[in-house]
Amino acid sequence: MIQINGRCCMLTRSELDKFSYSRLNTFIQCPMKYFLKYVSGNYTEESKLHLELGNILHKGLEIKYRNIIEGNKQNYTYIKDVITYGIAEDTDKDKGRFLNGITQLKRIYGEESFFEAGNKSGLTYEEKLGIFFDYLEEDHDDDWQPIHVEFPFSFVFEDRVILEGFIDRIDQNKKGELTVVDYKSSDKRFDQKELATPLQMVIYALACRALFGKVPVEYMYDLILLGDRQYACTSGFLDRGVKKLHKVLDEIELCKVTGEWKPKASPLCWWCEFSGHNEDNPWYTAGLCEYYSLWSPHNKTFEKHKEYK
Ligand code: SF4
Structure with missing residues (x-):
């Protein structure tokens, strides 16, 4: 439901905006990055x-x-x-x-x-x-059988947006309970506080509820390069997660209305395709943001290229 000229209007599915976890996470990481990528359409072919x-x-x-x-x-x-x-x-x-x-x-x-x-x-x-x-080559746990891999989903979230994506793996036990598994090839374990209400798992839980009529009982990050597994989502995570989702969507709406997409300079700018200090960035995106942190793995500084006013 949205307001147009003071009146409530129900949008049809084809009119709703589509969001993936990575799109929402880009906004959380930096609204300016979200703007340059998803609003202005500066996509890169290059990979890392x-x-x-x-x-x-x-x-x-x-x-x-x-x-x-x-x-x-x-x-x-x-x-x-x-x-x-x-x-x-x-x-x-x-x-x-x-x-x-x-x-x-x-x-x-x-x-x-x-x-x-x-x-x-x-x-x-x-x-x-x-x-x-x-x-x-490890044997799979007999109690949990995989039922889907690279599972595609797309569903309407509370008449507001379409959430879509792919779940790496869904397992099921003999009672019909589900576990979702997400593979991470990162170099570090999650901090405990990051595991309480991870937005990615909130979206997967909502996807399972929409498509299977039940939410999973377990949420696992499989750290495939570290030989480690971490379980996410503490009690009450879904209610907290839904509120968090609405809050992020509200903030995106506000940025659209005001036209202001604030940069959040941090060491992550080093890996952002829009910063101007990483030589590996493609020429057509490098420097599109002027407000990047000058931090690099070889120069761990708090300085910025330009302050945002
Ligand atoms: S370089 Fe940093 S501040 Fe600029 S868009 Fe990227 S993440 Fe945001």
Whole structure:
């Protein structure tokens, strides 16, 4: 329901704005970044090593768990070949796009990138891939059977917006209870406070309620390069999460009305495609934001390129 000229109007589904978790998270991270990307349409083709590596490892796990769902014999040699040499995406998620394997990634980003220690874990990608390949061949917990991988969802959230995305994996036990699993290829564990009401899991819970008529009983982040798992969502998270979702959507509405999208300069600017101090940024997006933090892994400063007034 929205207000137009003081009157309430019900929008049809095709008129509602669509949001994914990553789109909402971009706004939370920095409204200016959201504006440059989703309002002004400055999309980049270029990728980064951690994103491409995450994509191909996700694909390996997707093949493993799809085999279990479809009752196919597991072929780890094939899965490892896919991860090593790449494969064309065959699901609705970027269908036809070639996902580079480790061989191509070493050529593109340099073999040495695989031997640099991660900021948080202190582990190199070579070491983390060793952990991943051991983990890949682990037997799956018999009590929880995978029922969906790369599960696409799209539903109307409280007559307000459409929420859409893909869930990495959904498992089910004999009682019909669900667990959602999200793979993370990050270098660090979540802090406990980040696990209480993670917006991503709130959206997945709402998606399961809309599509299966029940919310999951467990929410797991599978830290695939660290060989670790963390369970998220504490009691009352869904009510808190729905309020949080409305608050973010209200803030986006306000920015649209006022036309003011404030920058939130932080060390994350180093990885933002719109900052001007990272040479790896594409020429057509680098510097579109003037208010970036000058922090870099080699110069941990609080200075900014320009203050926002
Ligand atoms: S460079 Fe920093 S302040 Fe600018 S849009 Fe990106 S994240 Fe926001």
